[in-house]
Amino acid sequence: NAGVMQNPRHLVRRRGQEARLRCSPMKGHSHVYWYRQLPEEGLKFMVYLQKENIIDESGMPKERFSAEFPKEGPSILRIQQVVRGDSAAYFCASSQLGAGSNTEAFFGQGTRLTVV
Amino acid sequence: GIQVEQSPPDLILQEGANSTLRCNFSDSVNNLQWFHQNPWGQLINLFYIPSGTKQNGRLSATTVATERYSLLYISSSQTTDSGVYFCAVEPFAGNNRKLIWGLGTSLAVNP
Numbered sequence: 553n554a555g556v557m558q559n560p561r562h563l564v565r566r567r568g569q570e571a572r573l574r575c576s577p578m579k580g581h582s583h584v585y586w587y588r589q590l591p592e593e594g595l596k597f598m599v600y601l602q603k604e605n606i607i608d609e610s611g612m613p614k615e616r617f618s619a620e621f622p623k624e625g626p627s628i629l630r631i632q633q634v635v636r637g638d639s640a641a642y643f644c645a646s647s648q649l650g651a652g653s654n655t656e657a658f659f660g661q662g663t664r665l666t667v668v
Numbered sequence: 669g670i671q672v673e674q675s676p677p678d679l680i681l682q683e684g685a686n687s688t689l690r691c692n693f694s695d696s697v698n699n700l701q702w703f704h705q706n707p708w709g710q711l712i713n714l715f716y717i718p719s720g721t722k723q724n725g726r727l728s729a730t731t732v733a734t735e736r737y738s739l740l741y742i743s744s745s746q747t748t749d750s751g752v753y754f755c756a757v758e759p760f761a762g763n764n765r766k767l768i769w770g771l772g773t774s775l776a777v778n779p
Contacts, residue, residue: 583765585765585766585767587767587769593771594754594756594769594770594771594772595754595756595767595769596769597766597767597768600765600766607765608765608766611766641709643711645767647765649765654716655698655699655758655765656699656701656713656716657701657765657767658713659703659711659713661709661710662709662710662711664709
């Protein structure tokens with residue numbers, strides 16, 4: 553059973569370019585979360601999605617950032633017109649909410665974005 | 669919003685030593701997880717422990733939800749235990765499933 557898969561592992565973009573980060577949740581999981589980690593800090597929540605729905609995007613910057621989780625395919629975090637301050641590790645997590653409401657989240661290996 | 673505080677911020681151990689890491693949180697929670705972030709940045713699930721005590725090999729954890737804290741015990745530490753240990757909580761607030769993270773305890777185990 554594959555875990556949460558993120559790609560690419562490393563991404564380098566020049567200022568002003570677009571970054572697209574992909575996340576495939578664990579099999580059977582229908583809830584996806586994106587977090588950002590700056591150097592030597594804890595993770596900060598960005599957005600929570602279910603299939604075709606954004607449930608909570610309170611942690612995502614209003615401009616340049618968007619996320620989707622289509623009916624088919626991976627979840628995408630998109631950053632337009634990247635700036636140096638966007639350099640960080642971006643983690644995706646997934647969880648399964650069954651009858652017992654186990655909300656344990658499992659994380660991918662992250663995408664390390666560097667803006668030059 | 670809910671605050672998550674971890675202590676100590678840094679810890680240096682000799683191989684074989686035991687340690688206790690603490691996580692305090694300021695409000696009721698649905699969920700609490702402990703993670704280990706290894707030197708390569710990978711996040712590894714250690715415990716899903718909203719309450720009670722669990723053990724997994726040399727690691728164990730206890731959460732006392734009524735007193736709003738959790739403890740992670742590492743016994744007979746090994747160099748591979750090095751890295752950052754994070755506590756993350758899911759606030760008890762409606763249908764929101766997001767995790768709020770502490771700043772972590774950075775552990776170095778020396779041979």
